[in-house]
Amino acid sequence: MRGTAVIDPTEFGFIEPLLKRLQESSRARNGRPFVTLSYAQSLDGSIAVDPSHTCCLSSWRSLQLTHFLRSRHDALLVGINTILADDPQLTVRHWPGPSPRPVVLDKFLRMPCDSRLLRQPLRKPIIITSDAAPVQHRQRLMESGAQVLVAPLDAEGMVDLASTLPLLQEEGLRSIMVEGGGCVINHFLRERLVDYCVITIAPKLIGGFKAVSELCQPADQPPLSIRECQYQVLDGDLIAFGPLDPA
Numbered sequence: 001m002r003g004t005a006v007i008d009p010t011e012f013g014f015i016e017p018l019l020k021r022l023q024e025s026s027r028a029r030n031g032r033p034f035v036t037l038s039y040a041q042s043l044d045g046s047i048a049v050d051p052s053h054t055c056c057l058s059s060w061r062s063l064q065l066t067h068f069l070r071s072r073h074d075a076l077l078v079g080i081n082t083i084l085a086d087d088p089q090l091t092v093r094h095w096p097g098p099s100p101r102p103v104v105l106d107k108f109l110r111m112p113c114d115s116r117l118l119r120q121p122l123r124k125p126i127i128i129t130s131d132a133a134p135v136q137h138r139q140r141l142m143e144s145g146a147q148v149l150v151a152p153l154d155a156e157g158m159v160d161l162a163s164t165l166p167l168l169q170e171e172g173l174r175s176i177m178v179e180g181g182g183c184v185i186n187h188f189l190r191e192r193l194v195d196y197c198v199i200t201i202a203p204k205l206i207g208g209f210k211a212v213s214e215l216c217q218p219a220d221q222p223p224l225s226i227r228e229c230q231y232q233v234l235d236g237d238l239i240a241f242g243p244l245d246p247a
């Protein structure tokens with residue numbers, strides 16, 4: 001672990017309100033997992049220079065916070081474009097703790113069989129797809145170690161999130177950390193399916209690919225609010241966190 005001979009278990013005590021919500025939600029039975037949205041952006045709201053490339057924005061300590069938060073969730077969800085751009089491991093490496101189950105939204109099953117997620121035999125990734133995916137792709141990915149679940153499509157032709165979350169709950173996943181990319185972040189926010197936000201704001205300017213766009217269209221829609229938003233500085237990054245108002 002880079003620069004961390006000693007792990008201070010109180011280091012992320014400020015995030016206790018989220019841990020409490022996670023604990024409460026594990027007892028509640030509301031038909032879907034608790035959803036935490038957590039991503040890193042530049043000061044100008046970019047999550048990448050362009051969507052086909054990865055871009056490291058977080059400081060070391062905010063990266064550790066991300067891994068700490070991963071270890072407290074049952075699953076970690078991303079869109080297929082993030083897999084194709086970054087080939088991420090989606091593990092907990094920079095903090096002690098278990099790695100969550102990876103979940104990928106992938107309507108056409110574009111996930112490559114040699115992706116890093118499929119090279120980790122201990123954590124079978126779940127791929128949420130649709131009837132539009134070729135059957136042979138499903139077979140190939142299952143043989144490569146993935147669990148494939150089929151969900152309906154929504155009015156925009158995307159995997160329907162409201163149907164997907166109960167499917168994940170049936171798999172025993174009671175909390176999900178949604179990390180990106182932009183399309184997935186937007187969709188969860190638009191569908192009002194985010195319970196809690198932890199947003200890392202790095203002191204960088206990129207002018208690149210934005211995390212959130214056209215959320216309040218048509219223009220008379222009220223903005224979404226993080227209730228009693230709190231702020232913490234970690235190695236120069238600002239962490240903004242709090243529950244998202246359901247409105």
Ligand SMILES: NC(=O)c1ccc[n+]([C@@H]2O[C@H](COP(=O)([O-])OP(=O)(O)OC[C@H]3O[C@@H](n4cnc5c(N)ncnc54)[C@H](OP(=O)(O)O)[C@@H]3O)[C@@H](O)[C@H]2O)c1
Nearest residue numbers: 039040048051079080081082107159180181182183184187
């Ligand atoms: N800074 C950060 O914290 C962070 C975190 C993660 C990713 N990223 C960056 O984000 C970029 C990729 O973002 P992106 O917006 O291009 O792609 P994305 O959000 O990773 O994936 C979007 C794709 O997922 C599939 N999908 C299926 N159902 C969906 C649904 N209900 N909602 C949303 N997507 C659904 C769609 O492809 P199909 O139609 O083929 O199913 C869609 O095009 C990369 O540059 C990556 O590095 C940054």
